[in-house]
Every structure is written in structure tokens, then in C-alpha cells.
Amino acid sequence: xxxxxxxxxxxxxxxxxxxEVANIVExxxxxxxxxxxxxxxxxxxxxxxxxxxEVETARGRIAFGPVEAEDVPGLIQSLVAHGDFSEGKAFxxxxxxxxxxxxxxxxxxxxxxxxxxxxxxxxxxxxxxYQAHGGFEGLNQALALTGSNGPQGIxxxxxxxxxxxRGGAAFPTGIKWQTVLDTPAEQKYIVCNADEGDSGxxxxxxxxxxxxxxxxxxxxxxxxxxxANQGYIYLRSEYPQADKILNQAIKTAYAQGYLGENIQxxxxxxxxxxxxxxxxxxxxxxxxxxxxxEGKRGLVRAKPPLPAIEGLFGLPTIVNNVxxxxxxxxxxxxxxxxxxxxxxxxxxxxxxxxxxxxIKQGGLVELAFGATxxxxxxxxxxxxxxxxxxxxxxxxxxLGAYLPEEQWHTPLDYEAFAANNAVLGHGxxxxxxTSVDMAKQARFAMEFCKIESCGKCTPCRIGxxxxxxxxxxxIGDDHREQNLELLTDLCDTMELGSLCAxxxxxxxxxxxxxxxxxxxxxxxxxxxxxxxxxx
Amino acid sequence: MTKxxxxxxxxxxxxxxxxxxxxxxxxxxxxxxxxxLGYIPKAAIDIIAAxxxxxxxxxxxxxxxxxxxxxDKPGNHLVEICRAEACQAMGSEALEQEIKSKLGxxxxxxxxxxxxxxxxxxxxxxxxxGPSIKVGERVYGRMSGEKFSRLMDKLxxxxxxxxxxxxxxx
Ligand SMILES: Cc1cc2nc3c(=O)[nH]c(=O)nc-3n(C[C@H](O)[C@H](O)[C@H](O)COP(=O)(O)O)c2cc1C
Ligand code: SF4
Ligand code: FES
Numbered sequence: 256x257x258x259x260x261x262x263x264x265x266x267x268x269x270x271x272x273x274x275e276v277a278n279i280v281e282x283x284x285x286x287x288x289x290x291x292x293x294x295x296x297x298x299x300x301x302x303x304x305x306x307x308x309e310v311e312t313a314r315g316r317i318a319f320g321p322v323e324a325e326d327v328p329g330l331i332q333s334l335v336a337h338g339d340f341s342e343g344k345a346f347x348x349x350x351x352x353x354x355x356x357x358x359x360x361x362x363x364x365x366x367x368x369x370x371x372x373x374x375x376x377x378x379x380x381x382x383x384x385y386q387a388h389g390g391f392e393g394l395n396q397a398l399a400l401t402g403s404n405g406p407q408g409i410x411x412x413x414x415x416x417x418x419x420x421r422g423g424a425a426f427p428t429g430i431k432w433q434t435v436l437d438t439p440a441e442q443k444y445i446v447c448n449a450d451e452g453d454s455g456x457x458x459x460x461x462x463x464x465x466x467x468x469x470x471x472x473x474x475x476x477x478x479x480x481x482x483a484n485q486g487y488i489y490l491r492s493e494y495p496q497a498d499k500i501l502n503q504a505i506k507t508a509y510a511q512g513y514l515g516e517n518i519q520x521x522x523x524x525x526x527x528x529x530x531x532x533x534x535x536x537x538x539x540x541x542x543x544x545x546x547x548x549e550g551k552r553g554l555v556r557a558k559p560p561l562p563a564i565e566g567l568f569g570l571p572t573i574v575n576n577v578x579x580x581x582x583x584x585x586x587x588x589x590x591x592x593x594x595x596x597x598x599x600x601x602x603x604x605x606x607x608x609x610x611x612x613x614i615k616q617g618g619l620v621e622l623a624f625g626a627t628x629x630x631x632x633x634x635x636x637x638x639x640x641x642x643x644x645x646x647x648x649x650x651x652x653x654l655g656a657y658l659p660e661e662q663w664h665t666p667l668d669y670e671a672f673a674a675n676n677a678v679l680g681h682g683x684x685x686x687x688x689t690s691v692d693m694a695k696q697a698r699f700a701m702e703f704c705k706i707e708s709c710g711k712c713t714p715c716r717i718g719x720x721x722x723x724x725x726x727x728x729x730i731g732d733d734h735r736e737q738n739l740e741l742l743t744d745l746c747d748t749m750e751l752g753s754l755c756a757x758x759x760x761x762x763x764x765x766x767x768x769x770x771x772x773x774x775x776x777x778x779x780x781x782x783x784x785x786x787x788x789x790x
Numbered sequence: 791m792t793k794x795x796x797x798x799x800x801x802x803x804x805x806x807x808x809x810x811x812x813x814x815x816x817x818x819x820x821x822x823x824x825x826x827l828g829y830i831p832k833a834a835i836d837i838i839a840a841x842x843x844x845x846x847x848x849x850x851x852x853x854x855x856x857x858x859x860x861x862d863k864p865g866n867h868l869v870e871i872c873r874a875e876a877c878q879a880m881g882s883e884a885l886e887q888e889i890k891s892k893l894g895x896x897x898x899x900x901x902x903x904x905x906x907x908x909x910x911x912x913x914x915x916x917x918x919x920g921p922s923i924k925v926g927e928r929v930y931g932r933m934s935g936e937k938f939s940r941l942m943d944k945l946x947x948x949x950x951x952x953x954x955x956x957x958x959x960x
Binding site: 453 | 875
């Protein structure tokens, strides 16, 4: 029997050399006379260990990582010498990269994986693997509910779960679905927002690359729930690997009767297509996304009307984030109450947190709401990558606040973050060490808004340009007091006068710097005192 | 405006006729053309407009809205450097400077030998292993100036070996 060796194929594993490792594993094991079966699984999300190579043994999968190309020969020798796999015995070797049973690596063992339950375990393109690990149980439940109760039964289950949109705005998913269900129309749409533009986030990408059938299943269920038979996944063009995997998975799902007409002989119909974005951050905003899907410039639409009532091509449309939709199968399979029992306050279920930036152990950590930022960054993340003390943590992407140390004990909960003038957003956590200059970060927030503004409204389009100028003056100690005041006014104007959260929330990171890191903004300008003396 | 070559014309005409019936066909058409030609030649705009019953100004407006679409031919390799926060936290600003000076170009420019075009990008989804860059379809993590030089050496040899100047970037 060949030894099963798992080598991930997600973007980060590939970025760290997984393809080279796979090639050498194949070559070296042939040389060593070891018969192997290489499976390209999705990543487990323990990115600090990528490429993470797993070997199947009688006790379970054992892990080695991070494995670089030059580690492979030693690894194969070690397997040949110590892994008597034919007898089903455990690996007895002491290879320096040996991590023990994958499932027992604390980073993974301590997580509560509901949405990411299969990530990294299965071959993302194997429907059999998917089914063997609980895939389509949610869809079967949904089909049973539709039979007995009509689509309302599905929507009720989603309401019970307490799921709130994971794209950032945290709007209750069940209520959105109810609106679409209650709006009569010949044609309705399910649109998956896979634009994942926030820096520090990769949960959508990982889900799509490691377990794409979960997203497909979630979208089919959404279609059943509201009477929509056409779905689109709006995927950012920066994710070619996800594009490839999704398209293959969709093809397989069609071939096996999980998409198309008469799904699993239920008489239900659902078509699904991937559409690529084109490098515009604003197209993650749902109405801009719909414009883009319609083939136009991604200008934000005024709301109302809500997309749930007049969405894509003017018809009722569910727009949901990847993680929202990918959480639907487990909610249907295990029941809304099961999901709701995780979490705290009004934040129910789990949040896939993404540990990024200057962090020793970056990766995806799915936990029930309620864990603290400190716990995540220091216990899971192991502190900074550089070894210097951490100084600021930006949560929730480029429109999220920078949290100072005093706020690191805040529990992950939408309301607790809001109380700190911060946001959880899509769960991205970006750590900065003491070498960061927070004035630059404030400036970048404005610069990013300037680059990515859709241009529809003045407070955002012009405000961001002014914002960069004003911050430059503050940094350069040019009428500092007055310009600080101006910056506060500008933030007020953008927050109150912008049509969408791009202009409306850019002030969050800026204000957080003004409030918590003022010293960086008003530090002495090198050479300036001297210049003034010379004048 | 440079005229389309015969081969370019075929690509553009085929993309338009294959995809124009799709709802919201414009972005899929633009992607298809750029994937094959490396950019969207200006002379393609009229053909797309005619196919979709839109004005050339509308098509141009869409192309110019999206950072991904380009109207000028890129070099053999498209290098994108992540400028977003998680990579900043890992020193991307210094990396950016180093790469620019190694290549002797700024963003939105192409090296004189036509080997590399440089573009900024805002997040590649590799934020746990930054700083990140993308070359063609492939993302590279934990990038450094030194690693970049080695990578470039490999890529230039590759093109020379194949003895052609075709677009590898996309
Ligand atoms: C500037 C801006 C960018 C956004 N980017 C994304 C994104 O990349 N992905 C996403 O799911 N939601 C994004 N959103 C939120 C969407 O507008 C919308 O709330 C979400 O897709 C709804 O899905 P959900 O309820 O499942 O979260 C963005 C919002 C704004 C204002
Ligand atoms: S706030 Fe900015 S991005 Fe949003 S609609 Fe106005 S100009 Fe467009
Ligand atoms: S911020 Fe650079 S890859 Fe995400």
C-alpha cells in the first residue's frame, strides 16, 4: 500500500514553496523505493508551518513543517527508516521538523472549527472526500425542510442560528433572506461576495481553496431558501488559485447533479458561475459589486432600495460574504441552535480570525466569539515575528481602528468592539511591532481611500486627498495645532457625509492614531529645529 | 492609435462573440482579452462597443475604473508588490524601494529591456507570510530584496532559454 502524503495547494502554501516540495517528494521517494500517494489537500490554515507535509499513519496524520525543498531528502529517509507504514505502526522517528499528530498541534486542537471543519483535511476537489466528511448533510436537511415546510423552514433555521454577515457589516443573515423570500419576482439571485479586499484577511480565500464544495452547498441552500435559481461568485482577480479551484469544483458539482436542473432529483434548479473582479477595493461594497457584475464602473448605489429588494439587474438578490454562505451547511446539518450555542451576547457562532502582519504564528483561528484579542495574538500567534514588543493591532481591515495595548483584552464581539470605536469586520488581525510609525499608518488610511474611492461623493473623493495633505503637514510640523483640528473636522465630514463606509469609516484608523498614538503624530521633525535656527 | 494585428483582432472578435450574450458581459470580455493579449489594446474598444451596443466612451470608462485592466502592453513579467497593511508590518515599504531600485523603474512602468512591468497591489491574501509579491499568477511569501534578485535571475534565464519574448505574465 502506498503511503499517503498530503501537501497543501492553497495560495500561501504555494507561496512558501509547496509545489517544489511536492515535486521533490515524488522524486526522492521514487529514488528511495518508497511507494507514495501524494494528495494536494487545502491548507489547515496553520500558515506559519507551511509547507506543512502530512503523512498518514495508523494513529492518524502526522505533520512535518515548515518543510523546505532541501528538507525533503532527510524527511523521506526518516520515513523509510522509522515509519513501518505497511504494518500500520506509528512513526517512531525524531525528525527535527516532526510535529506529532496534526490534530494534536495545540494551535489546531484549541480551535472550534465549524465552518472550516474540513479545511486541510480533504482534497478540495474530491466530491467523495467531501461527502465522506459530512458534505451535503446540510443540503439534504434543506431539501427535507423544503418538502415539509416550504422554504420558510430553511430561513427559520438560519434565523435561529443568530448568524450575522461575516463580510463586515454583521447584518443578521436570516432577516436578509426573509426579505428576499418575501419579495415576489420571476427571477432572484444569490451573489457571493468573494472580493475579500481587506488587508490581513484570507479566510474567504482559504475556504474557497480548501473546501469549495461547502460554499457551493451554502449557495444552493440559499437558492432553495428564497427561490433563486442563479448564483454568482464575485471573486477578486488577485486570487487566481481560488478561481481555478472553484471552477473545477463547480464543474464536478454539475457533473454529479449538485448544480443545474433537478438537483439530486428534487426538481430544484440552481446554476452557479464565477465572475472575476478587476482590482477595485470598492467592489467589495455590495452595491458597487452589483454594478460591477452588471458590467459597469463600480459606483456605489444609494440605499434604499436594498439589494434584497432591487439588487442585481434590479431583481431581489441575496448578497452574502463567503464565510456567511459557507456557514450555512453546518447550520442546516446540525441545526440553528447548535450554531447559536457558540458565542457571546449578540455575536453567535464562530468567527474565523486571521492572524497576520508581524506575527510569529500567523494563520486562521476559528473560535467562538468571546475570546480576547490578547489570547489570539499572544497564545495562538506567539507574539510578533520580529521578537520586538507589539505596539498596535489593526482589526477589521483598512477601515478598522488601530488598537493600543489597553484594548487588547477586548473580547471578540461586535458590540464590545463598537464600544471601543473599533470594528471586528471580516476578522482580520494585523499586528505591528514597535518599529511602526503610526503617523504613516494614519496617512496610509487616507491614501488608500484616495486610491480606492469610487468617486461618487465629495466627502470621500476630495476628503481623502485633503486628508493626505493635512497629515503630511502635521508630520512636517507645519501649523500642527491648526492642522490637527482640521483633521478632526475632516474626519467628521467624511464620517457623516459619505454615501458608504469607504469614506465613512476611513476616519476610524485615523482617529485611533490621533487618540491612542498621538506622540507619533507630533514627534519632532528631524532637522527642522536646525532649519528654523538657520532661518 | 496602433491598429490591431491580425491575431489580436481574432482574439478580440472571438471574445466578444463568445461572451456578449452573458448577462453583464463586459468584464468577462475584458478579462478574456487581457488574459490572452496581456492588455486591452485601445483599438479593441470600438469592436467591444459595437458588439455590446454601447459607446466607446462607456467601455473606456469601465476599463479605466478598474486597476487590473491595462491599455498598454506589459513586459514579459508582471510583478505586483503588495502595499497593504499586513505586508507593511513586515517591512514591505523597504522591499518596495529595493525592488524599484533594482529594476530601475517606478510603479506603472516597464523596464527598458521590456522584461518586467511593476504594479502595486493591495493584498494578495498571503498576509500571514508577508511581505508578499506576485509574479504572473504566482504569489511569493516572505519576500526580500535578495530573494527577489534570485527570482529575477531565474525568470530572465527562463525567457532567454525559450528564446522568445512572449508574454508570460498572464
Ligand atoms: C468599502 C467596502 C468594502 C467591502 N468589502 C467587502 C468584501 O471584500 N467582502 C465582503 O464580504 N463584504 C465587503 N463589504 C461589505 C458588503 O458591503 C456587504 O455588507 C456584505 O457583502 C454582505 O454580506 P454579509 O451580510 O454576509 O456580510 C464591504 C463594504 C464596504 C463599505
Ligand atoms: S464614500 Fe467614497 S466609495 Fe463610498 S460612495 Fe462615496 S465616493 Fe464612493
Ligand atoms: S496585506 Fe499583503 S498579502 Fe495581504
